[in-house]
Amino acid sequence: MELHNKVALVTGSAHRVGKAIALALARQGAHIVVHYGTSEGAARDTAKEIKSLGVDALAVQADLRNPDAIAGLFEMLEERFDRLDILVNSAASFVKQPFDQIGLGDWKDVFQANLRAPFLVSQRAARLMRAASRPADQPALIVNIADLSGVFAWRGYVQHGVSKAGLIHLTQVMARELAPGIRVNAIAPGLILPPPGMDPDGERWQQMGQSVPLGRPGHPDDVGEAVIFLARSDYITGALIPVDGGEHLVGPANH
Numbered sequence: 001m002e003l004h005n006k007v008a009l010v011t012g013s014a015h016r017v018g019k020a021i022a023l024a025l026a027r028q029g030a031h032i033v034v035h036y037g038t039s040e041g042a043a044r045d046t047a048k049e050i051k052s053l054g055v056d057a058l059a060v061q062a063d064l065r066n067p068d069a070i071a072g073l074f075e076m077l078e079e080r081f082d083r084l085d086i087l088v089n090s091a092a093s094f095v096k097q098p099f100d101q102i103g104l105g106d107w108k109d110v111f112q113a114n115l116r117a118p119f120l121v122s123q124r125a126a127r128l129m130r131a132a133s134r135p136a137d138q139p140a141l142i143v144n145i146a147d148l149s150g151v152f153a154w155r156g157y158v159q160h161g162v163s164k165a166g167l168i169h170l171t172q173v174m175a176r177e178l179a180p181g182i183r184v185n186a187i188a189p190g191l192i193l194p195p196p197g198m199d200p201d202g203e204r205w206q207q208m209g210q211s212v213p214l215g216r217p218g219h220p221d222d223v224g225e226a227v228i229f230l231a232r233s234d235y236i237t238g239a240l241i242p243v244d245g246g247e248h249l250v251g252p253a254n255h
């Protein structure tokens with residue numbers, strides 16, 4: 001897909017990995033809807049940075065656990081832009097919790113954010129994507145940001161891992177349901193950014209990075225580049241692309 005003047009929605013793109021994806025798309029000439037949950041200031045700064053690249057940007061708040069908020073997000077999107085070409089489902093909660101202590105509410109929260117929201121957002125996105133005209137050999141694109149915890153059985157991340165496994169299967173199911181007009185792919189990042197609170201330059205994170213085949217942690221731009229690759233690759237659908245320095249080759253060694 002040629003990205004110039006296309007419109008992309010990136011969920012959870014106020015900062016961290018989502019921001020890198022939004023900026024990568026903007027650098028290719030796409031206008032960006034910067035979705036955020038609670039990080040209003042960061043989202044506005046990101047939108048400003050995107051606009052400085054010469055494309056349009058709109059920051060929109062929505063708690064993705066709430067279907068009405070998802071509807072509101074699309075109202076704002078449609079008010080500003082008349083089309084949607086790319087959706088990146090990047091927002092997610094990342095919860096570590098001992099198996100015995102997971103309550104119904106904990107389970108529900110994670111599944112609403114990590115699996116139900118990508119489904120509901122993709123459903124609305126697909127309607128919009130189908131309404132816009134585009135060349136038959138340049139389908140619209142949905143990218144789900146999954147996780148290696150959806151492939152390997154990490155300890156302590158039960159609801160996170162199971163929701164990401166669901167997201168990987170949802171990717172394949174949607175790739176069939178939405179073909180040929182929309183391609184759907186997933187990316188499984190590895191050690192890209194430590195959780196907030198852990199220093200990316202600190203010894204522990206760097207040591208974890210040394211344990212993967214490429215011997216170092218990744219960078220959010222590595223995920224952004226993978227999204228650009230998928231956007232340009234009009235014949236790829238239903239794929240899961242690891243961006244993990246080869247961590248998938250050694251399995252859940254760090255967990």
Ligand SMILES: NC(=O)c1ccc[n+]([C@@H]2O[C@H](COP(=O)([O-])OP(=O)(O)OC[C@H]3O[C@@H](n4cnc5c(N)ncnc54)[C@H](OP(=O)(O)O)[C@@H]3O)[C@@H](O)[C@H]2O)c1
Binds near residue numbers: 015093192
């Ligand atoms: N970081 C890594 O190394 C890594 C590794 C593997 C996979 N991933 C995946 O890559 C994606 C991005 O990673 P990340 O580390 O940048 O993620 P993150 O910082 O943990 O979360 C991204 C954003 O998701 C938003 N979010 C969470 N729950 C939400 C809700 N209920 N409603 C609306 N927004 C919500 C938050 O927005 P606000 O801040 O605005 O509230 C948050 O900034 C995630 O899907 C993650 O699972 C990341």
